[in-house]
Amino acid sequence: MIINRKGAGMNIRGGRQDWRRMAALLAGAALLVPGIAMADRPIPETSDDVRRVPIPPVDRSREPIVAIVGGTLLDGRGGAAIRDAVVVTQGDRILAAGPAARTPLPANVARRIDATGLYILPGLIDLHIHFTQQRGPDMGKYADSPAAAAIRGTALADQLVTAGITAARDVGTMDDVALRIKEAVDRGIIRGPRVLWSGRIISSTGGHGDEVTSTATGREKPGMGGATRGYNGPWEWRAAVRQQIRGLADWIKLGAPADKEELAAAIDEAHSLGVPVAIDSYGVYTDWAIEAGVDTLEHPLAMSEQAVPLMKKHRTAFVPTIGAFDNLLAGGYPTAGIPTGGFYHTHSRRFVIDQQDHLKKVTEAFRAGVPIGVGTDIPFENEVRYPDAYFRELDYLHQAGLSNADVLASATRVGAQIMRMGDKLGTIEPGKIADILVVGADPLASLKNLRDVRYVIADGQLVMDGAAR
Structure with a gap:
């Protein structure tokens, strides 16, 4: 039986482990080995897939910082659109996202993307x-x-x-x-x-x-x-x-x-x-x-x-x-x-x-x-x-x-x-993987606006550069 932090065993029904609870714990990057009693200790880094294999700590401190500024942010969390937003990424992770007035830019930004008049949303x-x-x-x-x-x-x-x-x-x-x-x-x-x-x-x-x-x-x-x-x-x-x-x-x-x-x-x-x-x-x-x-x-x-x-x-x-x-x-x-x-x-x-x-x-x-x-x-x-x-x-x-x-x-x-990746993908917020789409008009007004792609950042890499186009 697997023991969680509070010492309670996982539910067993008909000899089957409660998958949904186990999946939630896995999503929290806890090391769980079926059949082995052990402490539930968080893993600092795992592979960015469903398998969640432990990996050595990743140092992103020297990765370039990219800032997307001036656009309207639809962060995917269900709240209101954020006008004049800032999204900051470093390497493959999002560092910050929010209104420009409350989201200061780091001093060492390597690339600044002007998204004025554009819309920023998750990939x-x-x-x-x-x-x-x-x-x-x-x-x-x-x-x-x-x-x-x-x-x-x-x-x-x-x-x-x-x-x-x-x-x-x-x-x-x-x-x-x-x-x-x-x-x-x-x-x-x-x-x-x-x-x-x-x-x-x-x-x-x-x-x-x-x-x-x-x-x-x-x-x-x-x-x-x-x-x-x-x-x-x-x-x-x-x-x-x-x-x-x-x-x-x-x-x-x-x-x-x-x-x-x-x-x-x-x-x-x-x-x-x-x-x-x-x-x-x-x-x-x-x-x-x-x-x-x-x-x-x-x-x-x-x-x-x-x-x-x-x-x-x-x-x-x-x-x-x-x-x-x-x-x-x-x-x-x-x-x-x-x-x-x-x-x-x-x-x-x-x-x-x-x-x-x-x-x-x-x-x-x-x-x-x-x-x-x-x-x-x-x-x-x-x-x-x-x-x-x-x-x-x-x-x-x-x-x-x-x-x-x-x-x-x-x-x-x-x-x-x-996809079982909700803790890493699907929204724009600090700590998530930097998968970001910038389009030319509001997709909430018309889904057709998603076709007007200006910038795409995938895993922190700029793969579609609207300025270059």
Whole structure:
């Protein structure tokens, strides 16, 4: 049993640790080792991801100081806009943020950004990306490979961060491509958002993630899909989770269909190791996953009438990716040979896609108090669909009944909380990571103003310089 500062043991229900309490303690940078009684001692520095690995203390005192002055600050905390604001960063952290009258500038500012007439807000978050997805009108001519996927992902990373999307969660990748993109961004080799990744989708044999036919096209994969990577039975699902975490995954991604026991085993295993779980699901599998404690539900596919009440009860977050399915209904993906209308020829997608039903489910979930995040999930034509797909997704959420302020919160503070990074991302305040977007006009007046990007600071680095442009 783990002992907290007050000496109380963590709740145990049915042999399962209380994940949500453990996650809160992890977010506070406490060193917790399941099964070992020890003092709860804060760790000064951890990795800036969900894994929260202890790292040596970081000396930022010699890093350059950047000051953004004169703009209107929307700090993401839900309060009123701050006119004539100052935001001060040093290295990858925010030092100060507030009204100029109460936020003095340090004497040794290395770069001063004049944001007069502009709006300052937290960097945006995309909770459902696949960096290895296809792009290009002639993609059918070329064989795919992890190397090719890495090149595509590098291009997408640049598209995202220069549009103000400074954090992204990859929920299904080829091999370890998303991990290597994460590392390349961290090391300053490429421009991109902060990446959290979940490795390969864990599924049953023949389930979503282990199908012989392509989910999008229905085309049979070479060699009948190769040797299966599906998992069968609760212990195989537990082993699959352990393998992903061993491979440095920040999140676990599950796919349906699956047995109730398989889903529960995978979710329990991940939570016992302090790693959250997302699922691509539908129908009764969705209900089973929610009841088992899954952290995020991806997509509003064939949801039952009890799904939203269950999400409210179990505090499940919702990443609806509405645009991904409207694309299928409103034109398909011509360059990939995917016709308009829905999913075809695919065993795990035997249901009708209804855009109005999707919007109604988002409305119902939002009114019930379910946290709503922004995710895109674009499988093809990334070179022309990003970053537009992200801003279109914001419009869909607005259509579902979220106000501009609600949508902006979903894209920043709420998104960070869903990502399990709420203590480090999502708002502009001292101590947070310096992920900052500066736009030309008020996004609360019109979400379209988020497209007018002037400056982007990601992890303390100025990656989009409006003055230079």
